[in-house]
Amino acid sequence: xxxxxGARPSRVTIRTVAADAGxxxxxxxxxxxxxxxxxxxxxxxxxxxxxxxxxxxxxxARGMRxxxxxxxxxxxDFENPFLFDVIAGINATFEAAGYKSLIGVGNGIGPLEVRLxxxxxxxxxxxxxxxxxxxxxxELANYSRQIPSVVIGHHEPLATTFDSVNSDDRRGAAxxxxxxxRSGWQxxxxxxxxxxxxxxxxxxxxxxxxxxxxxxxxxLSHLAxxxxxxxxxxxxxxxxxxxxxxxxxxxxxxxxxxDLHAIELRNLAHCLGIKVPDDLAISGYxxxxxxxxxxxxxxxxxxxxxxxxxxxxxMLLTRIEGRSDAIHEFIEPRLVSRSSG
Amino acid sequence: xxxxxGARPSRVTIRTVAADAGxxxxxxxxxxxxxxxxxxxxxxxxxxxxxxxxxxxxxxARGMRxxxxxxxxxxxDFENPFLFDVIAGINATFEAAGYKSLIGVGNGIGPLEVRLxxxxxxxxxxxxxxxxxxxxxxELANYSRQIPSVVIGHHEPLATTFDSVNSDDRRGAAxxxxxxxRSGWQxxxxxxxxxxxxxxxxxxxxxxxxxxxxxxxxxLSHLAxxxxxxxxxxxxxxxxxxxxxxxxxxxxxxxxxxDLHAIELRNLAHCLGIKVPDDLAISGYxxxxxxxxxxxxxxxxxxxxxxxxxxxxxMLLTRIEGRSDAIHEFIEPRLVSRSSG
DNA sequence: CGTTATACGTATATCGTTCTACAGAATTTG
DNA sequence: CAAATTCTGTAGAACGATATACGTATAACG
Numbered sequence: 001x002x003x004x005x006g007a008r009p010s011r012v013t014i015r016t017v018a019a020d021a022g023x024x025x026x027x028x029x030x031x032x033x034x035x036x037x038x039x040x041x042x043x044x045x046x047x048x049x050x051x052x053x054x055x056x057x058x059x060x061a062r063g064m065r066x067x068x069x070x071x072x073x074x075x076x077d078f079e080n081p082f083l084f085d086v087i088a089g090i091n092a093t094f095e096a097a098g099y100k101s102l103i104g105v106g107n108g109i110g111p112l113e114v115r116l117x118x119x120x121x122x123x124x125x126x127x128x129x130x131x132x133x134x135x136x137x138x139e140l141a142n143y144s145r146q147i148p149s150v151v152i153g154h155h156e157p158l159a160t161t162f163d164s165v166n167s168d169d170r171r172g173a174a175x176x177x178x179x180x181x182r183s184g185w186q187x188x189x190x191x192x193x194x195x196x197x198x199x200x201x202x203x204x205x206x207x208x209x210x211x212x213x214x215x216x217x218x219x220l221s222h223l224a225x226x227x228x229x230x231x232x233x234x235x236x237x238x239x240x241x242x243x244x245x246x247x248x249x250x251x252x253x254x255x256x257x258x259d260l261h262a263i264e265l266r267n268l269a270h271c272l273g274i275k276v277p278d279d280l281a282i283s284g285y286x287x288x289x290x291x292x293x294x295x296x297x298x299x300x301x302x303x304x305x306x307x308x309x310x311x312x313x314x315m316l317l318t319r320i321e322g323r324s325d326a327i328h329e330f331i332e333p334r335l336v337s338r339s340s341g
Numbered sequence: 342x343x344x345x346x347g348a349r350p351s352r353v354t355i356r357t358v359a360a361d362a363g364x365x366x367x368x369x370x371x372x373x374x375x376x377x378x379x380x381x382x383x384x385x386x387x388x389x390x391x392x393x394x395x396x397x398x399x400x401x402a403r404g405m406r407x408x409x410x411x412x413x414x415x416x417x418d419f420e421n422p423f424l425f426d427v428i429a430g431i432n433a434t435f436e437a438a439g440y441k442s443l444i445g446v447g448n449g450i451g452p453l454e455v456r457l458x459x460x461x462x463x464x465x466x467x468x469x470x471x472x473x474x475x476x477x478x479x480e481l482a483n484y485s486r487q488i489p490s491v492v493i494g495h496h497e498p499l500a501t502t503f504d505s506v507n508s509d510d511r512r513g514a515a516x517x518x519x520x521x522x523r524s525g526w527q528x529x530x531x532x533x534x535x536x537x538x539x540x541x542x543x544x545x546x547x548x549x550x551x552x553x554x555x556x557x558x559x560x561l562s563h564l565a566x567x568x569x570x571x572x573x574x575x576x577x578x579x580x581x582x583x584x585x586x587x588x589x590x591x592x593x594x595x596x597x598x599x600d601l602h603a604i605e606l607r608n609l610a611h612c613l614g615i616k617v618p619d620d621l622a623i624s625g626y627x628x629x630x631x632x633x634x635x636x637x638x639x640x641x642x643x644x645x646x647x648x649x650x651x652x653x654x655x656m657l658l659t660r661i662e663g664r665s666d667a668i669h670e671f672i673e674p675r676l677v678s679r680s681s682g
Numbered sequence: 683c684g685t686t687a688t689a690c691g692t693a694t695a696t697c698g699t700t701c702t703a704c705a706g707a708a709t710t711t712g
Numbered sequence: 713c714a715a716a717t718t719c720t721g722t723a724g725a726a727c728g729a730t731a732t733a734c735g736t737a738t739a740a741c742g
Contacts, residue, residue, distance in 0.1 A: 013698055024722045037720055059463040061698035063401035064727040084420055091446060100460045103444040105432060119441045122400040267635045294608045295636050354728055365692045370730060378690055402728035405697040
């Protein structure tokens with residue numbers, strides 16, 4: 001009983017270290033931040049004490065005045081397999097720079113995302129990477145003034161208060177259309193995501209634009225049509241896809257804004273006895289690991305998730321260092337052809 | 342230029358609120374924590390000011406003396422689709438209790454996991470949920486003394502310093518074997534994960550035990566055999582699975598410790614022209630969303646990931662409230678039969 | 683009516699850092 | 713050799729909350 005709570009080891013603080021090393025608290029702090037004005041002798045003495053005592057600075061206390069050496073990552077839809085690589089890239093880059101990163105999951109719910117961002121600010125994190133945030137533009141502008149921010153998968157090339165890294169989504173969409181055209185299919189439709197607002201900042205909005213432009217360039221505007229799906233993967237999605245496949249107006253080829261829906265579609269087609277690609281060609285976007293499975297074998301656009309993550313983290317680091325002009329970067333997409341289209 | 346950094350809105354603190362409401366700082370703090378000794382009149386006055394000023398308490402400052410109202414989630418392998426439901430369950434439960442949760446990704450790398458746990462402690466988080474940690478038992482015992490902790494997917498039923506929630510992994514494994522037996526197959530092998538140490542705390546260790554026991558009960562001990570895979574999904578895994586499938590000793594049925602490898606296996610079998618389940622039956626574990634896809638259609642064990650998450654979060658909340666006796670809970674697994682076996 | 687509880691608020695020490703000022707020693711300069 | 717200039721290290725005020733200790737009305741009691 002006395003054991004359960006009792007063994008409070010009374011945490012070792014900067015004061016403990018200072019006492020142990022026989023120097024002032026300020027001196028230890030200087031060593032920690034490797035700030036100016038500390039001799040080699042002092043440094044080694046302090047480092048030895050830190051080592052011996054197993055001291056770790058308290059981030060909460062640190063955050064009150066200085067930096068927390070931690071960045072927050074906000075992801076929208078935890079389920080999208082596209083995130084794996086992005087997050088791996090972000091984590092690796094931060095890790096190498098001596099930063100920690102913690103992830104918050106927003107579930108595509110605006111209010112929750114807002115609360116998480118605020119929570120990260122309140123934790124005194126040094127910066128934020130927002131992956132495909134579903135926030136109104138003003139909100140984003142507002143928060144990015146409070147904390148260094150970089151977005152991935154959000155197109156706002158004129159924003160001045162935050163950076164962005166994106167796949168060239170218009171180009172990617174066009175690549176799919178062009179590939180379909182080369183196969184001789186013209187009746188090409190698109191499945192996209194419900195737009196959030198009129199600003200066309202979402203990746204799906206940009207892919208729609210790319211799709212429409214490519215169709216127009218090919219003189220096929222009259223065949224272009226877009227179906228919008230809700231974000232949640234409720235039964236609605238399945239029903240919609242089902243009626244989509246069985247309708248008379250079913251296209252010859254479908255470009256899906258994300259592997260997420262393309263995979264569902266390919267499976268549903270399989271169940272309905274619709275041959276892919278003989279009856280229906282399908283392409284996704286993201287080149288996720290599942291799309292690459294031989295049994296799924298989905299044509300897709302690789303947007304180099306890992307690179308997106310790495311670049312975003314690098315940008316955030318320089319922004320934390322003080323850069324204040326905005327950078328907006330594009331990464332070239334790559335078509336990965338597989339049996340589905 | 343003056344715009345980039347200049348617009349420092351000088352954050353609203355508890356002092357601002359106190360001034361605005363015309364009360365003391367302590368009074369505001371009391372309202373925030375709804376502590377004892379505050380009249381309705383005062384409360385409404387303070388809440389109005391909070392509302393008007395848009396005040397949010399600084400978590401870092403909070404964590405220095407009181408609670409941060411945030412829990413940390415440590416996940417090992419971000420890629421395992423099993424995590425989706427677990428994390429959703431944890432998040433939903435914390436959210437409802439007014440807690441935030443932040444996720445750290447350990448990548449199955451021991452040292453990194455340790456650093457993340459320490460980081461979460463240093464952030465003054467109120468508690469930790471560790472999902473399938475790959476830590477030595479002493480380390481776990483050590484950290485769980487420093488911060489309220491609950492583990493998921495880690496079997497240590499005698500631990501006194503932390504709680505655990507687990508699928509009954511032995512039972513789940515046995516269910517698979519029994520199902521194979523009912524189909525008339527006896528030559529049943531298992532693919533498992535490289536053990537971390539001799540303590541058999543990992544879920545894969547427990548599933549091995551369940552598998553061996555079930556084989557023994559059926560008088561098939563002589564046919565039981567286990568192949569161990571590395572955790573990383575390097576080419577090694579693929580090579581190993583390839584030679585596994587082409588070897589003369591290929592079993593009639595395979596029980597995989599996780600959908601992760603079962604999916605790989607089913608795809609590889611497909612590529613090699615091995616009919617599933619006619620030539621080879623396959624079962625996974627986790628009943629992940631991918632396993633349920635008609636094109637994959639993998640028999641699997643559902644371990645109610647969401648429920649695991651919910652229970653773990655609930656336990657952590659009561660432990661944060663002061664409970665000090667350990668709880669170790671099992672959740673009944675459920676077999677989901679599909680075409681693969 | 684005086685005494686004792688009780689409810690409500692306030693003042694202030696405290697948490698563990700960072701960071702600004704400054705003092706003393708060592709070094710360079712004129 | 714005195715004065716000016718580094719170079720090191722220290723003291724102590726923040727940071728923004730919590731929580732303890734205490735004072736003062738108000739209510740309850742005998």
